[in-house]
Amino acid sequence: MTRKKAVAEATPSRPAPPHAEPEGESEAAAHLLELYRQMQTIRRIEEECARSYAQGKIGGFLHLYIGQESVGVGALAALRPDDYVIGTYRDHGLAIAKGMPPRAVMAELYGKVTGCSRGLGGSMHLFDVAHGMLGGYGIVGGHIPLAAGTAFASKYRGDGRVTLCFFGEGSVSIGSFHEALSLAALWKLPCVFICENNEYSMGTPLQRTMSVEDVSQKALAYGMARDRFFARDVLEVEHRIREAVDRARETSEPTLVEVRTYRFRGHSMSDPGKYRTSEEIEAQKKHDPLNRARDQLKTMGKSEDELAKLDAAIEEVVRDAIEHAETSPEPGPEILEETTYSGPFAR
Amino acid sequence: MREIRFREALREAIAEEMERDDAVFLMGEEVGRYQGAYKVTEGLFERFGERRVIDAPIAENGFAGIGIGAAMVGLRPIIEFMTFNFSAVAFDQIISNAAKVRQMSGGQFTCPIVFRGPNGSARQVGSQHSQSFESFYAHVPGLKVVAPAFASDAKGLLKAAIRDDNPVCFLESETLYGIKGDVPDPASGDHLVEIGKAHVPHAGTDVTIVSWSRITHVALQAIAELAKEGISAELVDLRSLRPLDEETIVNSVRKTHRVVVAHEGWPYGGVGAEIVDRIQRLAFDDLDAPVLRISGMDVPMPYNAKLEQHCLPQVPAIVEACKRVLYVH
Numbered sequence: 001m002t003r004k005k006a007v008a009e010a011t012p013s014r015p016a017p018p019h020a021e022p023e024g025e026s027e028a029a030a031h032l033l034e035l036y037r038q039m040q041t042i043r044r045i046e047e048e049c050a051r052s053y054a055q056g057k058i059g060g061f062l063h064l065y066i067g068q069e070s071v072g073v074g075a076l077a078a079l080r081p082d083d084y085v086i087g088t089y090r091d092h093g094l095a096i097a098k099g100m101p102p103r104a105v106m107a108e109l110y111g112k113v114t115g116c117s118r119g120l121g122g123s124m125h126l127f128d129v130a131h132g133m134l135g136g137y138g139i140v141g142g143h144i145p146l147a148a149g150t151a152f153a154s155k156y157r158g159d160g161r162v163t164l165c166f167f168g169e170g171s172v173s174i175g176s177f178h179e180a181l182s183l184a185a186l187w188k189l190p191c192v193f194i195c196e197n198n199e200y201s202m203g204t205p206l207q208r209t210m211s212v213e214d215v216s217q218k219a220l221a222y223g224m225a226r227d228r229f230f231a232r233d234v235l236e237v238e239h240r241i242r243e244a245v246d247r248a249r250e251t252s253e254p255t256l257v258e259v260r261t262y263r264f265r266g267h268s269m270s271d272p273g274k275y276r277t278s279e280e281i282e283a284q285k286k287h288d289p290l291n292r293a294r295d296q297l298k299t300m301g302k303s304e305d306e307l308a309k310l311d312a313a314i315e316e317v318v319r320d321a322i323e324h325a326e327t328s329p330e331p332g333p334e335i336l337e338e339t340t341y342s343g344p345f346a347r
Numbered sequence: 348m349r350e351i352r353f354r355e356a357l358r359e360a361i362a363e364e365m366e367r368d369d370a371v372f373l374m375g376e377e378v379g380r381y382q383g384a385y386k387v388t389e390g391l392f393e394r395f396g397e398r399r400v401i402d403a404p405i406a407e408n409g410f411a412g413i414g415i416g417a418a419m420v421g422l423r424p425i426i427e428f429m430t431f432n433f434s435a436v437a438f439d440q441i442i443s444n445a446a447k448v449r450q451m452s453g454g455q456f457t458c459p460i461v462f463r464g465p466n467g468s469a470r471q472v473g474s475q476h477s478q479s480f481e482s483f484y485a486h487v488p489g490l491k492v493v494a495p496a497f498a499s500d501a502k503g504l505l506k507a508a509i510r511d512d513n514p515v516c517f518l519e520s521e522t523l524y525g526i527k528g529d530v531p532d533p534a535s536g537d538h539l540v541e542i543g544k545a546h547v548p549h550a551g552t553d554v555t556i557v558s559w560s561r562i563t564h565v566a567l568q569a570i571a572e573l574a575k576e577g578i579s580a581e582l583v584d585l586r587s588l589r590p591l592d593e594e595t596i597v598n599s600v601r602k603t604h605r606v607v608v609a610h611e612g613w614p615y616g617g618v619g620a621e622i623v624d625r626i627q628r629l630a631f632d633d634l635d636a637p638v639l640r641i642s643g644m645d646v647p648m649p650y651n652a653k654l655e656q657h658c659l660p661q662v663p664a665i666v667e668a669c670k671r672v673l674y675v676h
Binding site for chain 1: 372398403404406408409410411412413414415416417418419420421422439440443444448449450451452453454455456457459488489490491511512513542543589590591
């Protein structure tokens with residue numbers, strides 16, 4: 001799998017394409033193509049997750065990212081490979097954008113031992129130490145102090161890493177959000193707090209859960225830098241998050257970024273969605289970031305044929321991930337004690 | 348050997364481990380410039396500087412979480428709670444993150460962190476500042492819980508806790524900080540006490556008293572009273588509550604056949620109940636009487652000095668329980 005950074009920082013020695021297109025434009029198209037590939041992979045993987053869930057092959061809770069892919073993909077494109085990412089239970093997109101193999105993600109959802117968390121975490125708890133994926137967490141807001149902690153460690157060691165912390169607007173009323181932002185601003189920790197505002201918390205619209213409409217205003221009380229924008233263009237997301245990442249890396253200052261997005265599916269698979277109209281969802285789908293990226297790619301000279309080939313390659317990745325998940329073994333009880341404690345079990 | 352206070356023993360442990368490993372840092376309220384609310388951390392700010400001795404605002408949920416995040420990526424934080432009562436504000440961080448991250452990541456992440464501070468009653472500090480938290484934390488797989496009674500164990504166990512790759516709740520006692528005890532000289536090498544090992548500070552033949560932390564000292568007084576009446580009591584000071592040293596408990600039961608468990612926390616679902624269960628499972632045939640518990644009274648702690656003492660395990664109650672299991676009434 002080609003890393004997005006490798007695309008973004010392709011060296012001039014790379015052979016020029018056959019078309020007499022200027023080098024910069026070609027690289028820009030290749031970069032967007034890579035972001036599109038990630039978004040489309042996430043969407044297709046999740047569509048298949050929904051199918052497997054309906055078939056009873058995936059248990060527990062399943063929170064889909066469909067509609068929000070441009071946030072995770074755009075934001076993570078602004079990172080170094082060794083930077084840290086931490087998020088909520090809606091974590092499939094972040095995991096794949098961070099470079100985790102779709103096979104390992106799908107196997108985890110199936111509860112298989114080949115899953116990224118060996119079948120012990122499930123959909124909500126995707127971890128990968130090698131990729132700097134610090135996991136998805138199930139207590140709303142509870143992971144935000146952890147992000148301040150990994151950023152604290154980076155500053156303590158001077159390793160130059162930045163932590164990206166993702167959460168929904170449903171998290172910004174709870175104390176752990178405020179304590180983490182307060183401490184990150186006080187101690188100047190290299191962390192970017194990304195609020196993915198999909199407007200509905202679980203099923204309650206923002207105006208009924210918050211006294212202000214602009215989430216980014218929460219930064220003001222902490223003297224923290226802030227930003228606020230729509231997630232419809234993945235390149236815009238990357239560009240704006242890069243500003244915050246650069247600020248964190250260069251001056252060790254945190255930022256609160258409110259990214260306005262929309263989930264096309266329910267909060268989880270058990271959500272009947274009675275709190276919004278189908279007209280509203282259809283109107284929002286007109287801003288689908290995947291369609292926008294696809295249109296942009298065509299404008300940049302990518303042919304329908306080229307995009308179809310990419311889509312076909314993604315289908316193969318999805319098919320392979322499902323097959324891997326379905327044929328992998330389950331973990332046995334012997335795994336439980338060694339994963340609970342490091343060293344002998346403390347009984 | 349030299350005699351130092353319990354708080355000095357803790358301070359030595361922290362300083363030695365910070366000296367030994369740059370990944371160790373100390374964070375909490377008033378731990379630095381103020382020199383610690385109970386002076387455990389006195390002088391550490393001057394010695395190690397603000398990078399490693401960090402004064403946190405009053406935000407236990409926030410700074411406990413910061414410690415856990417830092418531990419996940421390789422640091423070894425010591426998080427001080429001014430008292431363990433305030434750990435309740437950070438309860439979610441401790442039980443949902445510190446205790447879970449290793450298992451839910453399939454063993455990829457560890458969380459080498461110590462949460463330490465005074466636990467249990469002090470003197471007339473009222474219901475919200477007098478709670479014993481060991482039963483809450485010992486209940487949770489993924490955590491270790493330690494509660495020393497003596498200065499030497501305080502030092503050795505804290506050093507072991509800092510080096511442990513698991514989250515450890517290290518329960519101290521405000522009323523023990525000033526007591527003195529023999530602690531090996533640092534020049535004679537690292538003084539480590541293994542987590543999960545009880546010891547027998549007083550051997551006896553007629554009855555076993557199992558205790559930990561402050562009540563160990565009450566039990567020693569009870570043993571002196573019993574001796575006056577010709578009763579030889581043995582004391583098992585657990586030191587660690589999770590893991591629990593079943594072997595030392597059972598060996599003592601095999602010797603005395605009678606047991607009293609004495610602790611400060613509430614009776615309902617307390618650590619004492621767990622110990623009684625282990626004894627009846629592992630040493631049923633060795634028992635000559637039902638195991639009795641002496642615990643804190645089943646009410647929030649009152650402020651009034653006499654009522655507070657009424658609610659806490661006292662020497663006469665332990666003596667009485669020992670006699671009851673010996674049927675000497």
